[in-house]
Amino acid sequence: MARVPFLAEAVMLACAVAAFYVFPYDLALITRFLVMILFVLSLDLVLGYAGIATLGHAALYGTGAYAAGLFAVHVSGDPLTGLAVGAGAGALLAFASGLLLMRSHGLTLLMLSIAVTLICQEIANKARDVTGGADGLRGIRMEPVLGIFKFDFIGRTGYWYALAVVVACYAVLKIATLSPLGLSARGIKDSAARMVAIGSPVYWRLVTVYTISGAIAGIAGALAAQVTQLVSLEVYAFNLSAEALIMLVLGGAGRLYGAVIGVVIFMTVHHVAAAVDPFNWLFIIGALILSVVFLVPSGVLGIPAAISDLFRRGNDAARP
């Protein structure tokens, strides 16, 4: 059967548009979904495509959030300029930290990435006069998007704005992953040693991919700051990095749309389970993750292939 190009993307976009009309009173929650989707997409670029295992991606997200928040408080409330500032801050931190991080791998990389986040969190905490410290950065007032669409209390503008940003970033990531840079990142994930042998600048490719990912994570953070009009130290929380990783594994890494599916499943289960049982909802999340890791390690998107394999094995066994 011929594969329809961009079918998955078209279905996801249709679902996002439909969600606006189906859940008109949950727009804040769905906008939060979109922010997380963007953040997990940025993680997919480094982990799913380039094989960079990190538990410190919140550092890039948080820096983007603080940069955009401070820009809105002190310079301008223009949302698009704020996004650019968030992207620049995320990219700058990713480049600077990437120069060190990309020299390591495995457990060392994991530890160093966590360390970068902790340093950022401590800086934000200590610079109370600038960031508001543990109380968070307040006073963020956003101007209308493109000077036309005012942010409203219900979150309609915030939703469409976030959706537009996610779609634009998704397109950029799609192009990046199909470019020689993205393909070489996948080659590096397959075998960095092979890439070195054929003369590819592995280290600089990884730094470049990490920097692009930092820009996208920074945009996600900036978007969160703009739609919630608050930035707190939680943007640097270890939980944020860990949950993003879980969402990506859940959906399936290295496919972009796997990140979207992982976020939707995780956050929906999280939301519903926490409403049903506020004290034990983590058990449900834990069971979900264990099921996916053991039964379909390639994520939810790998389920059709797993079922197909099961049937094929059954047929082979039945054959005389």
Add this chain to the structure above:
Amino acid sequence: MTEVALSLHNVTAGYGQTHILRDLTLTVNRGDRVAMIGRNGAGKTTLLATVMGLTRLHRGTIHLRGGDISHLRPYQRSMLGLGLVPQTRDIFPSLTVEENLTSVLRGDASLDEAYALFPRLKERRNNGGTQLSGGEQQMLAIARTLMTAPEIVLLDEPLEGLAPVICEQLMQAFEALAADGKRTVVLVEQQAAAALKFASRAVVVTNGSIVYDGGTDVLKQQPELLERHIGVAHA
């Protein structure tokens, strides 16, 4: 006038503290077709890896078109015009044929050139790298190196384990690669007969040193010389 493309002076190199190449000196001119032959473990692969910067250089220098590249990283050497086709082929399994080629695309290189050299790859451009036969994988490995626009192509035992008909196709491709005389080809090969047929110059490596460096005609006319160096007398 001959132009020196690559030169190694008193090179001692190996892996870690182990010395595989010992005090080796070699000069390759632009447009040369060099067949590098020797027994298993003689140091041929290490020699190519050393030129590419993949081993530890203990002593000596390596020059590319007169410039010292001894301390450059492999990718810097590649950007200066060195291209290695590894013995292990090193196809990326998660990428298709076309993606394998595009992943290293650089400079003036184009997919059309690769497909013109190996039409089979164009037919299979959407196949995964691991869905190819051994011969097709070798074609892909060679074509992928061409995507880095190399002036000097280092081929490490490209005929190993392949059927005679595929070997013949690959040898024709090597002829095409070197046809205009602008590209230098260094062919490391166990199949001495095929290598000597392709090359105009032969280098015999034994125990990490060069024991013969001269025309291929001499080796073809004096089988006992080849017998003495590599144990094969039917070139």
